Amino acid sequence: MIRPTLLIAAGCIGLNGHALAQSTVSIFGTVDLNITSAKSGNRSVTSMDQGGNIFPSRLGFRGTEDLGGGLAASFWLESATLPDTGQYQGVGWQRRSTLSLSHNSFGELRLGRDYTPSFWNISQFSPFGTVGVGGSSNIVEGWPFGLGGAKTLVRANNSVGYFLPRNLGGIYGQFMVSMPEGQKGTKYYGARLGYASGPLDIAASYGQTPLEDHHHYRTASLGGSYDFGLVKLYANYLMQKAPQDKQTNVMLGASVPVGAGVIKASVARSNRSGPGVDADDATQLAIGYVHWLSKRTALYTTWSKIRNRGNAAYIVSDALKEPQPGGNSRGFQLGISHNF
Numbered sequence: 001m002i003r004p005t006l007l008i009a010a011g012c013i014g015l016n017g018h019a020l021a022q023s024t025v026s027i028f029g030t031v032d033l034n035i036t037s038a039k040s041g042n043r044s045v046t047s048m049d050q051g052g053n054i055f056p057s058r059l060g061f062r063g064t065e066d067l068g069g070g071l072a073a074s075f076w077l078e079s080a081t082l083p084d085t086g087q088y089q090g091v092g093w094q095r096r097s098t099l100s101l102s103h104n105s106f107g108e109l110r111l112g113r114d115y116t117p118s119f120w121n122i123s124q125f126s127p128f129g130t131v132g133v134g135g136s137s138n139i140v141e142g143w144p145f146g147l148g149g150a151k152t153l154v155r156a157n158n159s160v161g162y163f164l165p166r167n168l169g170g171i172y173g174q175f176m177v178s179m180p181e182g183q184k185g186t187k188y189y190g191a192r193l194g195y196a197s198g199p200l201d202i203a204a205s206y207g208q209t210p211l212e213d214h215h216h217y218r219t220a221s222l223g224g225s226y227d228f229g230l231v232k233l234y235a236n237y238l239m240q241k242a243p244q245d246k247q248t249n250v251m252l253g254a255s256v257p258v259g260a261g262v263i264k265a266s267v268a269r270s271n272r273s274g275p276g277v278d279a280d281d282a283t284q285l286a287i288g289y290v291h292w293l294s295k296r297t298a299l300y301t302t303w304s305k306i307r308n309r310g311n312a313a314y315i316v317s318d319a320l321k322e323p324q325p326g327g328n329s330r331g332f333q334l335g336i337s338h339n340f
Contacts, residue, residue: 025063027340030055031083034300034335036133038317041327047319048084052132053290053300053337057081058095070104094155108163117174117192118207118219119154125201125223125236127253127264133304133316133331134286139270140238141247145185148242150209150217152178152188159188170197185209185217199227215243231256234266245274261291264302272312279310288333296339305330 036049050057060078067073078096080089096115102108128134130143137143144154156178164173173193180187187210194203202224209217223236234253239246253266268284288302306314306329313323316331323329 022066023063025061027059027061029059029081030057030337030339031081032057032335032337033083034132034333036317036319036331036333038133038315038320038329038331040313040315040320040322040329041324043320043322043324045317045319049317049319049333049335050081050083052302052333052335053298054129054131055337055339056131057083060095072102074100074102076100096155102163103165104167105165107165108161110159110161110163112159113155113157114159114161114176115154116152116156116159116188116207117176117190117205118152118221120174120192121203121205121221121223121236122238124203125225125234126251127232127234127255127266128286128288128302132288132302133333134264134266134284134288134302136236136249136251136266136268138304138316139268139282139284139306139314140249141240141270141272146209146217146219146242147240147245147247148211148215148217149185150211150242151183151185152207152209152217153219153240156188157181157183157186170195172196172203185211190219199229201225211242217242245272245277247272260293261289264288264290270312270314277310280312281309282312282314283307284314284316298337300333300335300337302333303331
């Protein structure tokens with residue numbers, strides 16, 4: 001005879017197992033370290049740095065609970081780390097901290113600190129992303145905040161975002177509104193719409209942030225990539241504009257798979273216009289190689305050079321604390337990255 005208490009215990013174990021099967025929580029991140037040699041004008045520095053291949057060093061927690069009927073609840077907490085010193089970079093979860101509800105047929109509603117639609121074309125359609133001495137963000141003025149006192153080029157706090165469902169025949173999109181809550185330059189609204197099918201991926205975005213005196217900071221971008229197999233081509237265009245200050249950036253890039261690795265190259269051009277900054281332009285050249293030891297671990301090396309004009313003072317590495325206006329900058333990185 002089976003005792004009732006045993007039946008109850010078995011039932012509880014079964015219920016707990018069913019609940020656990022519907023929920024997932026994982027730890028993820030990247031540990032990336034490199035040796036960087038960089039120069040700006042006649043100043044040079046050799047240092048240990050982080051974040052030279054695809055992702056910067058980071059640590060995160062994410063989870064999803066299946067609520068049934070195609071509905072799910074998810075969270076994402078991600079922080080930036082400095083593995084060369086063991087410290088956090090900035091505030092705790094400044095890379096992303098979101099809570100969302102999603103449905104297979106209706107898309108995702110996401111709340112919290114998140115990437116703006118304006119950011120993704122700069123990062124996604126570049127062979128180096130926005131990290132390292134070859135990153136496409138090196139000659140973007142005001143990165144990662146923007147122009148004119150805005151703070152919304154890359155991320156926005158207190159945001160409400162909507163993402164289209166993934167079953168629209170390759171069409172994808174993101175719409176976002178963020179609330180300033182008393183902080184100037186943090187209100188944002190923008191959108192991104194794209195199409196991805198087979199080797200083709202293309203997207204456009206627009207974003208706007210109110211500034212003082214009824215002025216606005218505006219961004220618009222268009223980017224795309226096409227994978228021919230033997231080579232993958234990238235292109236992106238970014239325009240950002242504030243009162244009396246405008247910058248346009250154009251980048252062309254390519255990646256070529258070679259055995260267990262990939263060769264990367266890009267050329268980018270920045271043109272700035274406005275009172276006192278008309279001549280402050282720059283060109284960046286970058287070439288690199290990534291060798292994958294496994295699906296998660298890679299060795300990499302990158303070389304890049306920025307040619308500044310006027311009083312432009314763009315640099316290839318933040319290790320150069322005092323860049324010289326008008327002085328060229330170049331850098332070389334050799335590193336290892338591990339994703340988990």
